[in-house]
Amino acid sequence: MAILYWFGYHKKFDRECIPQNADGIAMVDMKNIRNYFVFSCLKNPSECQWSNKDSAFKERFNLSNYGIKMSDYLAFFHIENQPISQWFVSAEIENETAFEKTMNKAHFRKAKLQNGMVAYYSNSMNLCAVKRSSQILISNISEQQKHIAVNIAEDLFLKKLFLNAKQIEKTIGTQNAVTFWIKKNSLLEEDGILSLKLENNKITVDGQLKLKYKKESQFLQNPNALFSLGFDFKMIQNQNIIKRHSAKINKIIGFNLDSILANNPTKTEILLNGIVEKKDSAISYDYDDDFNPIKKVVVHTNREPSFYFSMQTENSKKVFNYLKTQNAIDNRNVFVNFPLATTKTSIQNNALTLEANPLKNRISKPSSSKIGYLQIHFNKLLPKDWLYIIAKNKNFKFLKPFESFEMGLSKKNNVGHFRVDLKTTKGKSLISVIK
Structure with missing residues (x-):
């Protein structure tokens, strides 16, 4: 029972993975999600027959294949005054060789920065990664704005400017697959908490x-x-x-x-x-060898909202x-x-x-x-x-x-x-x- 608890339910959260200027967090409980799929497969084994294609899908979401350590929690965070679609997440590298191999295979461009940091960028995936030692910050940010990711990496890895853990304590140890924390803003009178749960359908x-x-x-x-x-x-x-x-x-x-x-x-x-589809007919005439007119109808289909x-x-x-x-x-x-x-x-x-x-x-x-x-x-x-x-x-x-x-x-x-x-x-x- 102790082994089962440690493997399935015991969770540890790194409280130094979110910068202090974050105004939104999506706290992903990796063990909760894994447990959901494990129990779903036990209840419906016929739906869990993984093909080679499905196995490739699973491999893509196994972070250890990319040299990144699998954590109990992944904290995706949003920074104040940034586009709503732009998010960041920090992680730890456990296999430097596998990580570099992944970056090369995905055609990330590598550039050395100050303070021992290295930046990687992929135009095709619109992803930026900033690494220092075994720490890494990843974001879906444009190349023109990647200096923002570098500044955030400095706040986390060098200046140690972390968000106060008390502000997000309600996002840890819940029964949710994902728990969202939203900082008090022009729409909210106080910090908000939202729960994401996985159900049967x-x-x-x-x-x-x-x-x-x-x-x-x-x-x-x-x-x-x-x-x-x-x-x-x-x-x-x-x-x-x-x-x-x-x-x-x-x-x-x-x-x-x-x-x-x-x-x-x-x-x-x-x-x-x-x-809605609209059909429009265009009529034209041609002539055969005896100069008899031949009617031609061409139908064009337009799609309109x-x-x-x-x-x-x-x-x-x-x-x-x-x-x-x-x-x-x-x-x-x-x-x-x-x-x-x-x-x-x-x-x-x-x-x-x-x-x-x-x-x-x-x-x-x-x-x-x-x-x-x-x-x-x-x-x-x-x-x-x-x-x-x-x-x-x-x-x-x-x-x-x-x-x-x-x-x-x-x-x-x-x-x-x-x-x-x-x-x-x-x-x-x-x-x-x-x-």
């Missing part, structure tokens, strides 16, 4: 957050939409993500976003009902008129800055709406009151859609076996309740999908 994230903004709304929410998103714009209006990318947003939408923000936008919702966008403001008519003066809306009330489909613009219940290829039988109903929500039905994507998506980013291939993603933020007892469900395709267990 889904992955769930759940937790309570003390939000500064708690206003709930009733959204339209088409339950069968490919993609739907609803939130109150006031939540993000003054966030850095808007200010930092305002120029890029203005370029995409074709007008100044401040013209919308000046009218205090509130309830916002977008429904991507799906992709069917979507609905709505944003309430203090004076949506004023916004509508502004967009007309900017030639973003033509005389037919068509929003011309969206080239993928003819998009009609109108004012409904003091909300600016954009709609393209509306459904004939719209299945939509007001949702229960909530602060915000996000819903994606992966099963509505066609194989050609997946080919396009995966070509853009190979990491999205992970989502292909899943049926739906649902995220909701509501208010219970004056506290924000956050929940995410990532469900597998019907009839498939989580272990059969991940392996």
Whole structure:
């Protein structure tokens, strides 16, 4: 029993692996995840028959194959004022030869730095690694920004500027596969904790957050939409993500976003009902040897989005008129800055709406009151859609076996309740999908 406990449940956490300027942590309990798959295989042995291809998959996720020590916990952390998609993790090298072999095989470029540190970078994988002695820091950061990774490595390996362990003590020793810690910020009144658990046919994230903004709304929410998103714009209006990318947003939408923000936008919702196919026939004539006309019909198939966008403001008519003066809306009330489909613009219940290829039988109903929500039905994507998506980013291939993603933020007892469900395709267990 002592050996079983030590192997399966005894865990040790290195409290000197997170810098003090981290504002978000995903604490991955490696033994919890391993135990989940072990017990799943014992309960469903038929689903754990690993092929050669599956074995290769397992080998890729065995860190010891790359010369990196397998720890009980992996702490992925986010740094203040950095893009939300940019994360870091530190680890320990236990086999220098295997590590260098892995770097060479993956075509990482090696460069010596000051203070005995070495940097490795891969353009194809967009990964940066900074090593000092047996310590290593890894991040998905662009080459132009790799100096940020070097600075963080210096904070960890040289200056010893670690996060106070008391702040994250609730992420250690839990029953969760992953525990998220979010530092108090412009949206949270205090630090937040979220739990990720592995279940038979889904992955769930759940937790309570003390939000500064708690206003709930009733959204339209088409339950069968490919993609739907609803939130109150006031939540993000003054966030850095808007200010930092305002120029890029203005370029995409074709007008100044401040013209919308000046009218205090509130309830916002977008429904991507799906992709519709439109057939267009082109007729031409040719002639045979006797100069008899031969009719030729060429059918072109176009794919266009069917979507609905709505944003309430203090004076949506004023916004509508502004967009007309900017030639973003033509005389037919068509929003011309969206080239993928003819998009009609109108004012409904003091909300600016954009709609393209509306459904004939719209299945939509007001949702229960909530602060915000996000819903994606992966099963509505066609194989050609997946080919396009995966070509853009190979990491999205992970989502292909899943049926739906649902995220909701509501208010219970004056506290924000956050929940995410990532469900597998019907009839498939989580272990059969991940392996």
